Amino acid sequence: MTSEDPYAVVWAEHTGHLGAVAGEEAGWYATVATELVRPGDRLAVDVGCGGAGMTVALAAALGPDGRAVGVDMEPAILAAAKERAPRLDFLQADLDGDLADLRAALGAPADVVWASASVHHAGDQQAAVATLATLLAQGGRLALAEGGLPPRHLPWDVGVGEPGLEIRLDAAQDRWFAGMRAGLPGSVPMPYGWTEALRRAGLSAVTSRTTLMERPVPLSEASLARLLDRLAHRVDRLRPAGLLAEADLAAWARLLDPDDEAWLGRREDLYWLDARTVHVGTRAE
Numbered sequence: 001m002t003s004e005d006p007y008a009v010v011w012a013e014h015t016g017h018l019g020a021v022a023g024e025e026a027g028w029y030a031t032v033a034t035e036l037v038r039p040g041d042r043l044a045v046d047v048g049c050g051g052a053g054m055t056v057a058l059a060a061a062l063g064p065d066g067r068a069v070g071v072d073m074e075p076a077i078l079a080a081a082k083e084r085a086p087r088l089d090f091l092q093a094d095l096d097g098d099l100a101d102l103r104a105a106l107g108a109p110a111d112v113v114w115a116s117a118s119v120h121h122a123g124d125q126q127a128a129v130a131t132l133a134t135l136l137a138q139g140g141r142l143a144l145a146e147g148g149l150p151p152r153h154l155p156w157d158v159g160v161g162e163p164g165l166e167i168r169l170d171a172a173q174d175r176w177f178a179g180m181r182a183g184l185p186g187s188v189p190m191p192y193g194w195t196e197a198l199r200r201a202g203l204s205a206v207t208s209r210t211t212l213m214e215r216p217v218p219l220s221e222a223s224l225a226r227l228l229d230r231l232a233h234r235v236d237r238l239r240p241a242g243l244l245a246e247a248d249l250a251a252w253a254r255l256l257d258p259d260d261e262a263w264l265g266r267r268e269d270l271y272w273l274d275a276r277t278v279h280v281g282t283r284a285e
Contacts, residue, residue, distance in 0.1 A: 006241035007179040009121070012076035015051075017233055019080060022051025024226055028211060029057035032278060036143055037061035041111035045135060047071045047095060048118025052081035055088055058112065071102060095122045096186070099131050109137030116145035120177075123186035129194075130201040136283040142203060146194050148210065149275040153227055160262045161251030169234060172243040179241065194279040203281025215272035223272060228265060232256050 022029075033054065037044065042065065044058040049070030059068035070090040072078050078090045093102040095118060113135050122128035133142055150170045157163040181187055190197065198206045215223050235252045238244050244252070254262045264270060 005183065007176065007183045009180070011074040015076050015080040017229075018050040018077065019084060020051070020226065020229065022053030022056075022084070025053055025213075026057070028213060028276065029053045030060065031211075032143075032145075033057035033061040036112050036114070036141055036280070037066075038111070042066050043106065043108055043110045043137075044068045044112040044114065045071060045106065045110045047093075047113060047115040047132060048121075049081055049090070050077060050116070050118075052085045052088070052090075054114050054116060055081065055090075056085050058114065059085075059088055069106065095119065095128050095131070096124075097131075099135065103135060106135070109140060110135045111137055111140050113140065113142045114145070115143070119144060120146060120181070121184070123184040124188040125190045126188070126197055126200060129197045133198075133201040133203055133281070133283065138283055138285050140283050142198065142201070142281050142283075144194050144198070144279045145276060146279065148277040151230075151272070151274040153231070153270055153272060154264075155269055158251075158255065158262075158264075158267075160254050161247055165248060165251055165255075168248055169231075169238070169244070172238045173234065175243050176238055176241055195281075198279060198281030201281065202283070204284055205282040206280070208277055208279045210275050210277040213272070213274040213276060217271050218268045219270055219272060224265060224270065227270060227272060228256060231264070 037058065041062060044062055044066065046055040046058060046068065049055050049072050052070050055068050055070035059066070062068060068088055070081050070088060071093050072081070073092060073094045075092065078092060082090050091102060091105050093099055113132050115132060119125050119128050129144070136142060152166065154166045158165060195206045195208055219227065235256070239249065254260045255264045257263055258265060
């Protein structure tokens, strides 16, 4: 059942979307996993595994002698992830907890802990980062995929509504994020960046790397379909909170309606430009 709180995320309703994202970003996951995993690594943990895209990539990077474990707090997400990757291990755990049960279930410290777009859903983000660091073996790496840049897909003027429609969508998303954070139980401000959070968790050799994600224009039929789904997903999330002006909602309704002459699916000038940032800290030997 959908929550009446427009800032609450009902994760069970997002299993299909998370699975689609895991598929479309498989190449990026594979590249990052290969960079994170080192010779001799045996255990990697994907916390907030969603569609299990990185769980699968870590398993491939570790090879047959390694073990990749997907972790999520939502049973429906774990069930869907298990269907996509039946040979991998999945465990339930809440990032807002102390993860003692998870540590016991893992049975050994991890060489790699990955958390993508999950820590920012914890009430106390710094405490969550510090707790994740306790899962690491000596020399183990904690990687946080957080931040980056907003995606860009549309011309500034699409001929429907006022120009700057996508920019205002980003601004509304930022206001929604602030409302989501404020409503989390035990919400604590973190007035510094992710690299500082890793250092405060006792990790060293902290680095960041950003990957540009771009698809050739004109977009393929599959890329265009995913783009339209992503835009509809964002508009649907923001609508209940009243963060988009009525004029913008009317414009999006036309742009996302296949029966409307303004439907974005008819255009050849849409593009796909995104940037994903990964922050990594290492537990001292």
